[in-house]
Amino acid sequence: MHVSDNIRDLEPSATLAVTTLCKAMREQGREVIDLSAGEPDFRTPDFAAQAGIAAIVQGFTHYTPVAGVPALRNLIAEDLAHQHGCATDPAGVVVTAGAKHALFNACFTLFGPGDEVLIPGPYWTSYPELVKLARATPVIVPSTLDSGFKTVPADLDEARTENTRGLLLNSPNNPTGAVYSRDEMEALFRWAADNDVTIISDEIYARICFNDVRAAGALDMDPALLENVVVVGGASKAFAMTGWRLGFSYSEPALASRMTALQSHVMSGISTPTQYAGMAVFRQEPRVEHAVRAMVGVFRHRRERLVSAFRKNLPQAAFAMPEGAFYLFFRIDPFFNDTARDSISFCSWLLEKTGVALVPGRAFGDDRFARLSFAAPEDEIVEGVQRIAEVLSVSVLRD
């Protein structure tokens, strides 16, 4: 079969692949503890679901403007203004089919052949592929566990060339859970402004933050630093709405228009009922706050249990304490053996032996790690860690 160079080297999403595998195994009657999935295990808040249903029943089922229903764009702009205490312009909002789609729009609109885009590693699995789809070159800037998996301007200086055009930031981070402070972020934004580099700031986990009500974001920075910035957000994580496909980008209106033109040819406006459901969540209402805080409270509690179970039962598995999102990214190389010699063979071996599914670190650029999602019921997390600890201490003892 002939396929074009556009996608010849494209890898399918490893995160989605493991989750699909788990679902297939369950359908075959196998018992699986799925700690791979990067999606909240909660129901979408009822008021959002009802808003979507009402839209269908009332006949809001036709095309909308490409960048989204004006009322939703207004609400998203107001919500950003409220979250960050800054002025925003609804003309800068483009409503997209999930945050992933906003990232695609931004990469495809901003980058092209010959451009290099810096991606701090470990990184979310889709970033390098999204950059490659724009025929630009991803340049990974590794960070270490000792630095809390955070990138600093000196790292970027080392990776920068005259072709560097972009930087993909993600805080709270998938897969490490790292959260940049406002000052740490400002240093990166200053570096980008000084070096004429555009930042795409993926803030999809902004509200899933354990030490504060939300993580620092691009719109907390000095407005002078925001000319070349695209903020990406959405409802998937904070509102357990992954399947609705509701994301957005926020940028200068001129760039938003360009991304809208791209979207007008590949997607049109996103699903209309989804946009109406979105109008129920991007609001400063007590029920919205309550829904987010309740979920984050559960994630925080699970994190405590998970971390203490790891410290007690798997002391060799080093990790950085996740400060946001819902992942634990931990070292697995102390457990490698003849069968499990890298992250992919290790995770397959573990799934076979214990029925516990994790995502191999290679999907995030580091083969010495695996990612465990704590967006799963607490009893499954506890049982999963127990099974991992049992099989690993047995095999470690045997080695």
Ligand code: PMP
């Ligand atoms: N960015 C990051 C860091 C993610 O983990 C994900 C995973 N869902 C996305 C973007 C995409 O989100 P969405 O489902 O809204 O497309």
Ligand code: GLU
């Ligand atoms: N972002 C989630 C994850 O990392 C969902 C799957 C995906 O879109 O990659 O697992």
